[in-house]
Amino acid sequence: MLEGATMTGPVLRAVDLAKHYPVGSRWFGRSQTLLRAVDGVSFEVAKGETLSLVGESGCGKSTTGRMLVQLIDPSSGHVEFEGRQYGAGSRRKALRISRRIQFVFQDPYASLNPRMTAGEAIGEPLSLHNMVPRRQRWTRVAELLEMVGLPRSFAARYPHELSGGQRQRVGIARALALEPSFIVCDEAVSALDVSVQAQVLNLLKTLKMRLGLSLLFIAHDLAVVKHISDRIAVMYLGRLVEVAEASEPFANPRHPYTRALLGAIPQPVFGRVRAATVGGDVPSPIDPPSGCRFHTRCPMKTDICARIDPAMETIAPGHVVGCHRWRDVEPMPEAGRAADDVHSARIQRLLGFFQDKAGSAAGQQELRS
Ligand SMILES: Nc1ncnc2c1ncn2[C@@H]1O[C@H](COP(=O)(O)OP(=O)(O)OP(=O)(O)O)[C@@H](O)[C@H]1O
Numbered sequence: 001m002l003e004g005a006t007m008t009g010p011v012l013r014a015v016d017l018a019k020h021y022p023v024g025s026r027w028f029g030r031s032q033t034l035l036r037a038v039d040g041v042s043f044e045v046a047k048g049e050t051l052s053l054v055g056e057s058g059c060g061k062s063t064t065g066r067m068l069v070q071l072i073d074p075s076s077g078h079v080e081f082e083g084r085q086y087g088a089g090s091r092r093k094a095l096r097i098s099r100r101i102q103f104v105f106q107d108p109y110a111s112l113n114p115r116m117t118a119g120e121a122i123g124e125p126l127s128l129h130n131m132v133p134r135r136q137r138w139t140r141v142a143e144l145l146e147m148v149g150l151p152r153s154f155a156a157r158y159p160h161e162l163s164g165g166q167r168q169r170v171g172i173a174r175a176l177a178l179e180p181s182f183i184v185c186d187e188a189v190s191a192l193d194v195s196v197q198a199q200v201l202n203l204l205k206t207l208k209m210r211l212g213l214s215l216l217f218i219a220h221d222l223a224v225v226k227h228i229s230d231r232i233a234v235m236y237l238g239r240l241v242e243v244a245e246a247s248e249p250f251a252n253p254r255h256p257y258t259r260a261l262l263g264a265i266p267q268p269v270f271g272r273v274r275a276a277t278v279g280g281d282v283p284s285p286i287d288p289p290s291g292c293r294f295h296t297r298c299p300m301k302t303d304i305c306a307r308i309d310p311a312m313e314t315i316a317p318g319h320v321v322g323c324h325r326w327r328d329v330e331p332m333p334e335a336g337r338a339a340d341d342v343h344s345a346r347i348q349r350l351l352g353f354f355q356d357k358a359g360s361a362a363g364q365q366e367l368r369s
Contacts, residue, residue, distance in 0.1 A: 018038055122155075
């Protein structure tokens with residue numbers, strides 16, 4: 001059963017995806033120790049949908065995203081995308097699939113070659129995949145720059161001559177060059193100031209609607225994903241624990257981990273955002289706890305939680321939870337959501353502000369500066 005199955009038919013399905021890394025040395029005939037970065041994750045994304053994948057650092061979000069775009073091979077399970085299937089060992093065979101599904105990295109400064117201009121960075125995938133005839137390449141680069149709200153003249157700039165938000169726009173233009181139908185955005189706005197975050201989120205929203213894209217948006221900040229997601233999938237220690245419509249986890253979180261994440265939602269500090277934390281340490285993915293993986297940190301655990309791994313249960317249309325105690329988790333009290341409201345309302349306000357600006361030529365000029 002796929003977690004949180006969609007109504008309109010999926011463009012992408014991840015089926016029981018797992019990535020186990022061998023760690024340490026194999027000696028005295030002992031079997032290799034495995035780090036279970038992702039340990040059996042299934043979900044669907046519909047055409048034109050934004051699914052956000054959230055969870056603390058190290059829970060396997062990036063690894064999941066990288067398997068979708070074939071940057072890494074799964075250890076088991078497979079991905080179905082636009083009617084094709086790929087899994088362990090099929091990475092090299094699927095150049096055509098990889099063109100249609102692209103990745104936007106967290107740190108555009110690290111992902112852009114410092115010796116390439118923005119124009120060369122955007123033009124590179126066009127020539128690698130022979131997308132447009134050589135003579136028309138610069139016209140296409142200029143179109144892509146304008147599509148992400150940058151002037152054509154920026155084609156001549158090097159990454160160090162761009163701001164963080166402008167670099168991220170170049171990263172998005174580079175991903176769009178191959179005319180994908182699906183983009184995985186891995187913490188694409190985490191490194192940016194809150195106001196620049198809102199601009200880039202706005203851009204992604206606009207592009208999604210204009211180009212009919214589907215997005216997997218990876219983030220640790222629930223307040224950010226709230227405004228751009230159709231559904232949210234919460235991940236813990238290599239597994240999904242809750243999948244629901246975007247409004248649902250905020251009003252009615254049923255997994256104690258989602259609840260803890262909401263309680264720990266980051267607060268803006270001088271325009272930047274502090275990382276979210278949940279009490280206690282995340283156990284090692286080399287030796288995950290038996291039963292429910294969250295039980296070692298769960299305030300609601302009972303005996304069964306340590307013994308039996310809970311199955312993912314559909315508790316309402318589109319709302320799936322893997323927890324023995326979900327019935328006992330009350331909706332968040334208003335007071336508990338105060339931190340979310342402050343930060344989230346700020347992003348919401350900024351999104352509205354930038355939408356207004358984008359509507360006028362003068363506003364667009366201001367946003368580019
Ligand atoms: N190449 C690798 N070899 C061994 N372990 C790895 C490798 N890549 C990731 N891991 C481990 O897999 C686990 C999941 O990592 P991943 O980067 O997917 O988490 P994440 O949720 O994206 O975290 P973050 O938000 O910090 O990026 C972590 O424990 C990480 O240390």
